[in-house]
Amino acid sequence: MRLLTFTTATATATATATATATATGASAPRLGADVDGIVLDLGVLADHAGVDLPRDLLAFVQAGPAALETARRLVDADPAARPAGAVHRLADVTPAAPLRPGKIIGVGLNYVEHVEESSRSLDTDKELPPRPVLFSKPATAVTGPGAPILHNGDLTRQLDWECELAVVIGRTAFRVSEEEAYGHIFGYSIVNDISARDQRRSGQWFFSKGQDSYAPFGPVVVTADEIPDPMDLDLSLRVNGVTKQKSNTRHMLFPVARLIADISSGVTLEPGDVIATGSPSGVGAGMVPPEFLVPGDTVEATVERIGTLANPVVDAR
Ligand code: MG
Numbered sequence: 589m590r591l592l593t594f595t596t597a598t599a600t601a602t603a604t605a606t607a608t609a610t611a612t613g614a615s616a617p618r619l620g621a622d623v624d625g626i627v628l629d630l631g632v633l634a635d636h637a638g639v640d641l642p643r644d645l646l647a648f649v650q651a652g653p654a655a656l657e658t659a660r661r662l663v664d665a666d667p668a669a670r671p672a673g674a675v676h677r678l679a680d681v682t683p684a685a686p687l688r689p690g691k692i693i694g695v696g697l698n699y700v701e702h703v704e705e706s707s708r709s710l711d712t713d714k715e716l717p718p719r720p721v722l723f724s725k726p727a728t729a730v731t732g733p734g735a736p737i738l739h740n741g742d743l744t745r746q747l748d749w750e751c752e753l754a755v756v757i758g759r760t761a762f763r764v765s766e767e768e769a770y771g772h773i774f775g776y777s778i779v780n781d782i783s784a785r786d787q788r789r790s791g792q793w794f795f796s797k798g799q800d801s802y803a804p805f806g807p808v809v810v811t812a813d814e815i816p817d818p819m820d821l822d823l824s825l826r827v828n829g830v831t832k833q834k835s836n837t838r839h840m841l842f843p844v845a846r847l848i849a850d851i852s853s854g855v856t857l858e859p860g861d862v863i864a865t866g867s868p869s870g871v872g873a874g875m876v877p878p879e880f881l882v883p884g885d886t887v888e889a890t891v892e893r894i895g896t897l898a899n900p901v902v903d904a905r
Pocket residue numbers: 694695696750752781864866867
């Protein structure tokens with residue numbers, strides 16, 4: 589299932605005529621399922637069917653397999669019986685960040701060619717890392733599809749992009765083996781691991797990776813059953829329509845199962861946590877000459893079977 593958090597431009601059609609007439613701006617965030625370009629409002633469907641269902645995606649993930657089963661039944665029910673307000677065209681809704689993770693674990697240097705370009709341009713080690721290189725981004729860094737990436741020229745002149753497969757944890761994982769790892773995954777999404785290279789060069793890892801808006805996330809979470817093999821997905825990134833990154837997750841140095849086993853050897857992964865699994869080569873710092881994001885740019889990160897995450901870069905000084 590393709591799950592998303594979305595708003596609509598006005599009150600939903602379930603509102604009374606009077607309420608609709610007075611409603612302005614966006615609706616409260618709703619939990620939906622994207623079924624072939626039609627967004628079904630799972631909250632409206634659950635109310636109509638008289639069943640319990642968490643109304644936000646984090647609570648939904650935390651609720652475990654039962655919530656997903658309920659959602660499947662609602663989505664698979666007779667389309668003719670769907671109540672008013674349950675159905676939107678995808679083009680008519682605004683996707684938000686799918687959820688606010690408890691934590692985001694980033695993986696550095698997880699594609700061989702990116703290790704090479706980083707050693708050339710970012711002063712990192714030439715040798716392949718013997719185990720995953722981990723860092724974290726705070727939840728406040730998360731922003732949604734279409735939302736601005738904040739360019740603060742007082743803090744960086746080297747704002748860069750990194751298209752990454754995001755793993756959303758579904759079941760608490762502590763000291764799990766690689767064999768057990770897949771059983772702890774809820775689904776997959778996209779994170780653009782925005783990075784201020786000059787902050788990292790000056791030793792400021794947290795400001796390099798963790799500033800507000802440095803984790804665009806979405807537009808959907810695709811449940812794990814729909815992507816049985818996350819290790820064979822094309823991923824690419826464009827800036828203003830020009831392709832900068834193009835690779836496949838099979839080129840990861842440490843595959844998803846190894847990442848979960850490694851992280852959970854020392855840190856408990858909880859439902860809703862996100863692992864940003866690392867960037868392929870083609871980041872701006874590795875270009876000759878280097879290229880960095882400036883206000884007015886648009887960045888689009890695409891992962892096969894998930895979708896495209898597009899964000900504008902906006903001056904935020
Ligand atoms: Mg990264």
